[in-house]
Amino acid sequence: MSRCIPTKRLLSESLSERIQNQTTARQTAPQPLGATDRRRQFSDVYRISKSDARPVLGTLDTVRMTFVRTRISAAAGPARPFRGQTLSQRFSRSSRVIRSPGRAGNLTVTASKSPPIHIDRQAYAAVAQSAFVKNMDEYRAMYDRSVKDPDGFWRDIALENFHWETPPNEKHASFNFDVREGPIFSSWFEGGRTNVAYNALDRHVQAGNGDRACFIFEGNDPGRTYSLTYAQVLAEVSRVANWLRSVGVGKGDTVALYMPMVCELPIAMLACARIGAIHSVVFGGFSADALASRMVDCQSKVLITSTAVMRGKKAINLSHIAREGLGIAAQQGHRVPNVLVHRNEDPALDPALGALGDWEPDSYSIWQDVVPGQSDCSDVEWMDAEDPLFLLYTSGSTGKPKGVLHTTAGYMVYAATTSKFSFAMQPGDVFWCTADCGWITGHSYLAYGPLIVGATNVVFEGVPTYPTPSRCWEVIDQLKVKQFYTAPTAIRSLMRSGNEHVEGFDLSSLHILGTVGEPINPEAWKWYHEMVGKGRCPIVDTWWQTETAGHMIVPLPTAWEEKPGSTSLPFFGVEPVLVNEKGEELEGEAEGYLCIKSSWPSAIRSVYGDQDRFETTYFAPFPGYYFSGDGARRDQDGYIWITGRVDDVINVSGHRIGSAEVESALVAHDSCAEAAVVGYEHPVKGQGIWAFVTLVEGVEHSDDLKKELVAEVRTQIGPFASPDIIHWAPSLPKTRSGKIMRRVLRKIASFEEEQLGDTSTLADPSVVEMLIHFRGK
Numbered sequence: 089m090s091r092c093i094p095t096k097r098l099l100s101e102s103l104s105e106r107i108q109n110q111t112t113a114r115q116t117a118p119q120p121l122g123a124t125d126r127r128r129q130f131s132d133v134y135r136i137s138k139s140d141a142r143p144v145l146g147t148l149d150t151v152r153m154t155f156v157r158t159r160i161s162a163a164a165g166p167a168r169p170f171r172g173q174t175l176s177q178r179f180s181r182s183s184r185v186i187r188s189p190g191r192a193g194n195l196t197v198t199a200s201k202s203p204p205i206h207i208d209r210q211a212y213a214a215v216a217q218s219a220f221v222k223n224m225d226e227y228r229a230m231y232d233r234s235v236k237d238p239d240g241f242w243r244d245i246a247l248e249n250f251h252w253e254t255p256p257n258e259k260h261a262s263f264n265f266d267v268r269e270g271p272i273f274s275s276w277f278e279g280g281r282t283n284v285a286y287n288a289l290d291r292h293v294q295a296g297n298g299d300r301a302c303f304i305f306e307g308n309d310p311g312r313t314y315s316l317t318y319a320q321v322l323a324e325v326s327r328v329a330n331w332l333r334s335v336g337v338g339k340g341d342t343v344a345l346y347m348p349m350v351c352e353l354p355i356a357m358l359a360c361a362r363i364g365a366i367h368s369v370v371f372g373g374f375s376a377d378a379l380a381s382r383m384v385d386c387q388s389k390v391l392i393t394s395t396a397v398m399r400g401k402k403a404i405n406l407s408h409i410a411r412e413g414l415g416i417a418a419q420q421g422h423r424v425p426n427v428l429v430h431r432n433e434d435p436a437l438d439p440a441l442g443a444l445g446d447w448e449p450d451s452y453s454i455w456q457d458v459v460p461g462q463s464d465c466s467d468v469e470w471m472d473a474e475d476p477l478f479l480l481y482t483s484g485s486t487g488k489p490k491g492v493l494h495t496t497a498g499y500m501v502y503a504a505t506t507s508k509f510s511f512a513m514q515p516g517d518v519f520w521c522t523a524d525c526g527w528i529t530g531h532s533y534l535a536y537g538p539l540i541v542g543a544t545n546v547v548f549e550g551v552p553t554y555p556t557p558s559r560c561w562e563v564i565d566q567l568k569v570k571q572f573y574t575a576p577t578a579i580r581s582l583m584r585s586g587n588e589h590v591e592g593f594d595l596s597s598l599h600i601l602g603t604v605g606e607p608i609n610p611e612a613w614k615w616y617h618e619m620v621g622k623g624r625c626p627i628v629d630t631w632w633q634t635e636t637a638g639h640m641i642v643p644l645p646t647a648w649e650e651k652p653g654s655t656s657l658p659f660f661g662v663e664p665v666l667v668n669e670k671g672e673e674l675e676g677e678a679e680g681y682l683c684i685k686s687s688w689p690s691a692i693r694s695v696y697g698d699q700d701r702f703e704t705t706y707f708a709p710f711p712g713y714y715f716s717g718d719g720a721r722r723d724q725d726g727y728i729w730i731t732g733r734v735d736d737v738i739n740v741s742g743h744r745i746g747s748a749e750v751e752s753a754l755v756a757h758d759s760c761a762e763a764a765v766v767g768y769e770h771p772v773k774g775q776g777i778w779a780f781v782t783l784v785e786g787v788e789h790s791d792d793l794k795k796e797l798v799a800e801v802r803t804q805i806g807p808f809a810s811p812d813i814i815h816w817a818p819s820l821p822k823t824r825s826g827k828i829m830r831r832v833l834r835k836i837a838s839f840e841e842e843q844l845g846d847t848s849t850l851a852d853p854s855v856v857e858m859l860i861h862f863r864g865k
C-alpha cells in the first residue's frame with residue numbers, strides 16, 4: 089500500500105477554512121495579532137454597545153483604559169472583552185479618536201502609521217561587538233553554506249564547540265521528509281558519541297571555570313536567592329545520577345519530573361542526561377490526571393517531584409497532586425516504582441504542605457535524605473548521536489498530547505548554537521529566560537543551551553508580577569542581567585501595569601531582549617524596546633516549537649534591521665517555505681501554511697511510541713514538508729510574519745492547548761452533552777478559551793454549573809487551561825454530515841457575526857441566531 093495520503097483529504101476542513109477566513113477577515117476587520125499596518129493613515133469604525141458607551145476623546149490609551157474599566161465592572165458577561173484589545177493592537181498609543189458618540193453607536197478611530205522605532209545606534213554598535221554575525225553579507229554566506237553543505241557546516245560547528253568521545257562521520261546527516269518515499273526520519277552526527285550533561289558541565293569545570301556561577305536562584309519572595317557554581321552543579325548532578333543508578337535506572341529508562349522552578353529541576357534533567365535516562369518533564373501546572381497519563385504513556389520508572397511551591401501569593405501542593413497522579417497511573421496499570429521528593433525549603437510555605445501527610449513513608453525517598461550521601465563523582469554514559477535524550481508532551485489538534493522525542497547530538501548542537509547566535513551569548517553572561525522547564529523553552533534555553541555555552545542562568549521560582557510588577561526589572565538591576573527572554577503575554581501584562589514600575593531601575597546591563605511563544609503585537613514590541621530596552625537592545629523575536637527544539641526563524645541581533653512583529657529570517661540550515669492548499673510552494677510576497685523543507689539537527693524524531701501519528705500529523709498534510717501548524721506571511725523584503733495557528737490549537741499565554749483536549753474534559757462532566765471550544769483574542773493572554781456547551785436534556789444552566797465545568801477542565805488538564813467563557817449552546821452549528829463548523833463559532837466568539845460568510849451548508853441555520861442570543865448569558 090502506498091504511504092502517500094492525498095493532501096486534500098488530510099487537510100481538515102477547519103484548517104483550510106481557517107486560513108481563507110484569516111485572509112478575508114484581514115481585508116475587512118482589524119488585523120490579527122502580530123500583523124502590522126503598512127499604510128500611513130487609516131481609520132476603523134467600531135460598534136460600541138450601550139454598556140460600553142461613554143464620551144471618550146483623546147489618545148487611544150484613554151480609550152483602551154476606558155474599555156478596560158468598563159469590562160471589569162461589567163461582571164455580568166463578556167461585554168465584548170476583545171474590543172479594547174483590538175483597538176490597542178491596531179493603533180499606536182498616540183492615535184487620535186476622532187469621533188466618539190458617548191452612546192451606543194459607532195466609534196471612529198484614526199491613526200497614523202506607528203512612528204519609526206527609536207534605535208540608539210551607539211548602544212547597538214556595542215551589542216554588535218559580541219554578536220557572532222555582524223551583517224547581512226556574513227549571514228548570507230553562512231546561511232548559503234548551511235543549506236548547500238549541511239554536513240560540513242554542522243560538523244565544523246560540532247567539532248569546534250563540543251566534546252565528542254567519538255567524532256561524527258564526515259557525511260553524518262540524512263533524512264526523509266516525504267511520506268511517498270518511505271518512513272520519515274532525521275539523523276544527525278552519525279558516528280558521533282557524546283553526552284549532553286558532560287558538555288554542559290564537566291567541560292567547563294575541566295577548563296578551569298568550575299567557580300563560575302551556573303545558576304542564580306531567585307526565589308518567589310525577593311531576597312531568597314543563592315547561586316551555584318558549575319562545579320557545585322556538576323557535583324549535585326552526579327549525586328542525583330548516582331541515586332538514580334542506585335534504584336536501577338539506566339540508559340533508555342524514562343524518568344518523569346514534576347517540579348517547580350527550583351535549581352533541582354534542571355539538575356535532575358542533567359542527571360538523567362548524564363546516565364542516558366530519558367526525561368519527561370511535566371509542567372507543574374498540570375493536574376494529577378495529566379501527570380498520570382504522561383507517566384503511563386512513557387512508562388516512567390521514577391517520578392521526581394517536590395513537596396510544594398509558592399507562586400506569587402499562592403501555595404501549590406505539588407506532592408499532593410503527584411500522589412494522586414501516581415494513584416491514577418496505578419489504576420491504569422502502571423505503578424511507578426520509585427519516587428523522589430524534593431523538600432522545598434521556602435520558609436513562606438505552610439509546613440503542613442511539606443509534611444507529605446499520610447503518604448506511606450516507604451513509598452518515596454526525600455531528596456535531602458538520600459541525595460547528599462551519594463558520591464559526587466559519576467561515570468558519564470557515552471551516548472550515540474541518535475540515542476533519545478528526552479520526551480516532552482505537547483498538545484495537537486486531535487486526541488491526547490503527543491510525546492515529542494528528541495535525541496542527543498542534534499539537540500545538543502542546535503540548542504547551544506542558537507543560544508550563542510540568537511542571544512550573542514558569551515561564557516559568563518548573566519542570562520535570564522523566564523520560561524518554566526516544563527516547556528520546551530525552559531529545556532533549550534535554561535537547562536541546556538546556555539549551560540553548554542557556559543553562561544550564568546537565572547532560575548526564577550516566582551511570577552513576574554509578584555510582589556509587584558517591578559519584580560523583573562528589580563532582578564535585572566540587581567543581577568546585571570545581559571539577555572532577558574520572555575513571552576509576549578508577560579510583556580503585555582507588565583506593560584498594562586504602568587511605566588512607573590519600570591522607571592527607577594538601572595537596566596543598562598541589558599544587551600538583548602528576547603520574545604517567544606506567540607506573535608508579539610507591535611504595541612507590546614515597542615514598549616519592550618523603548619521602555620525596557622530604552623532603544624539600546626535589539627529584540628530577538630524567536631519563532632520555533634516543541635517539535636523544532638530550537639530557534640527556527642529569528643532576527644540575529646544587529647545583523648539586520650528588526651521589524652516589530654516579524655520574526656524575520658531563518659536560522660542556519662532552516663529552509664522555511666510557504667505553501668498553498670495544494671502544497672505548492674509560494675514565492676515572493678505571499679501568505680500560506682508555514683512548512684520546513686529539509687531537516688535540521690534538532691528536528692522532532694518521532695512521537696513516542698507512535699510513528700504513524702508522527703507522520704500523519706506533521707508530514708502527511710503536505711508531502712515533502714514538515715508542517716508547523718502555523719500560518720505565515722512573507723513581505724517584500726523576505727521577512728516572515730507568523731500569523732498564528734491554523735489548526736485547532738489555542739495558544740493561551742504562549743501555552744499550547746488543543747481544543748479537543750478541553751472539549752473532552754468538558755464532556756466528562758455528567759451534565760455536558762457536547763462541547764466545542766475555540767480561541768478568541770484576549771488582551772493579556774493573546775488567546776482565551778471560549779467553550780460552547782450543550783447540556784444534557786433536562787439539565788438547567790446556572791452559574792454554579794459553569795464553575796463545575798471549569799473545575800472539570802482544571803482537574804483533567806490544569807488551571808492554565810480553564811475556559812474563560814462558557815457559552816450555553818442549545819445546539820451547535822453543524823454541517824449536514826454532522827461536522828461542527830468552528831468557523832461560525834469563531835465568528836460568534838469574536839462578535840463578527842456580520843462576517844459569517846456562507847452558512848448554507850449548515851444543517852440548521854437558526855442555530856446561529858440562538859447562539860448570538862445566548863452570548864453573555
Ligand code: 6R9
Pocket residue numbers: 482527528529603604605606607608629630631632633634635655716717718730732733739742743744
Ligand atoms: C517555543 C514554543 C509553538 C507555537 C508555534 C506558534 C507559537 C512560538 C512564536 C510563535 C509567533 C513567535 N509561537 N514562538 N508565534 N511568533 N516568536 O513556544 O513552543 O509551546 O511548542 O509552541 O507557538 O504558533 O507553533 P510551543
